[in-house]
Amino acid sequence: MATSEELHKRRVEAVARGVGSTIPAYVDRAGGGTITDVDGREWIDFAAGIAVTNVGNSAPRVVEAVRAQVERFTHTCFMVAPYESYVAVCEQLNALTPGGFEKRSALFNSGAEAVENAVKIARHATGRPAVVVFDHAYHGRTNLTMALTAKNMPYKHRFGPFAGEVYRVPMSYPLRDGGLDGATAAARSIEMIEKQVGAENVAALLIEPIQGEGGFVVPAQGFLPALREWATAAGVVFVADEIQTGFCRTGDWFACEHEGVQPDLITLAKGIAGGLPLAAVTGRADLMDAVHVGGLGGTYGGNPIACAAALASMETMRELDLAAAARRIGAVMVERLRVIAAGDPRVAEVRGRGAMLAMEIVVPGTLTPDPAATAAISAACHAAGLLTLTCGTYGNVLRFLPPLVISDDELGRGLDILAAAFG
Structure with a gap:
C-alpha cells in the first residue's frame, strides 16, 4: 500500500489545486470515533466528515x-x-x-x-x-x-x-x-x-x-x-x-x-x-x-x-437512540470545554447544542477575531492525533462534530488532546 507521502505526490499531479484537505494523511479505514491512515496513524474523529457519519463510518446496518x-x-x-x-x-x-x-x-x-x-x-x-x-x-x-x-x-x-x-x-x-x-x-x-x-x-x-x-x-x-x-x-x-x-x-x-x-x-x-x-x-x-x-x-x-x-x-x-447519545456527548464536552475556556482568555464563548459544539477564539480582552490562534490550536490537535475543523465568517471558530457512536474512551482522549493544544 502506498504511503501518505507517496499518495500526496500523486495527488499534486492529478487533483485540482482548488480542492483542499484538512490533514495531510490518506485514510485506510475508519469506524466508531477514529480514522486510521495508510501509514497506521490514528486520529480521534471530531469532524464526522462534516456531520455526515453520525452513525459512524462503517455502521453494520x-x-x-x-x-x-x-x-x-x-x-x-x-x-x-x-x-x-x-x-x-x-x-x-x-x-x-x-x-x-x-x-x-x-x-x-x-x-x-x-x-x-x-x-x-x-x-x-x-x-x-x-x-x-x-x-x-x-x-x-x-x-x-x-x-x-x-x-x-x-x-x-x-x-x-x-x-x-x-x-x-x-x-x-x-x-x-x-x-x-x-x-x-x-x-x-x-x-x-x-x-x-x-x-x-x-x-x-x-x-x-x-x-x-x-x-x-x-x-x-x-x-x-x-x-x-x-x-x-x-x-x-x-x-x-x-x-x-x-x-x-x-x-x-x-x-x-x-x-x-x-x-x-x-x-x-x-x-x-x-x-x-x-x-x-x-x-x-x-x-x-x-x-x-x-x-x-x-x-x-x-x-x-x-x-x-x-x-x-x-x-x-x-x-441506538442517537439523539440521546448526542445529548450525552454534548454534556461531557461542554463541561470540558468550559474548563478550558475558564483558563484561557482567548476563548470568548463555548456554544452549540448536543454534539454540535464550538469555541470562538479572540484576542484576549476583546471580541476581535483571532484566526491565526484558531488555526494554530487546530494544527496542534492534528499533530497530536485529533481531527478538528475550523469555521466562522472570521475563521476564528473551532467546531466539534464527533460521530454519535464515538466511545467514552475515544471522546475522553480527544478532549485531552484538545486541552493540551490550548496549553
Missing part, C-alpha cells in the same frame, strides 16, 4: 444494506424505472420531520441541490421572486447557493456574477449583537425585509436553525419562532436548512424541534445516509405538489444504494 442493494441493482433512475426504497425514504422523512401536516418529499444528491430545489419549489408555489437569507449563512457552492452563502473566501471569491433576487438580513448572534433577545433580533430582521424587499415579494425565508460554516451560531431563544410567525402571516415559505443540524446531531432529530418550530420546507443531506450522497426536500404537500410533473428530479437523485443506506442509517439512529 449500513454496510449490510449497501452490499445487498449492490447485488440487486445499482441504478435505474427513479424518473425512468422507480423502486421501493426511494418511496420508503420519502415516507420516513415525511413522518420524522417536524410538522403534523401532510407532507411530500423529493430526493437529490447534495445539500446544495436540496437548497436550490427548495427555492424552486417556493418560487413556483408563491409566484414570488425574492429569497431572504442571513448574515454568516452557508448554503452551498453552486451558483445560486453561493449567492445565498455569506462568506466570500473561499466559497465565492471571483466566481460571480451570482443569481439575483437574494437579500441578506442580520442573524441573531448573541456574542456579537450585544446579546439581543430573540424577539428583538427577529424584529430587526423583519423590519429590514419589509422596508428593503417587501414581504409581498418574498417567496422564501431560508435559515439554518444553528449556523454551520458561519460559526455554529446559535440564535437567541425566540428568534426562530418569531420569524416563523411572521412568515406564516406574510405568506412566505419558511425553509429550514437542516443539512448540518439534522439526524440527531443537536440532541433532537432536527434542530427546529428544540423550539417547536415547524418549517414549511426542510432541506436535508449530510447525516441522512451514513456517508453516501443523498439529499432531500421535505415539506407541506400543497407546496411540494405545486410543481408540475418533471419539474423536480435528476439522474442520480435518490440512487437506490444511497436510499438503502439511508433506511439503514435511520434504523440505526432509532435503535
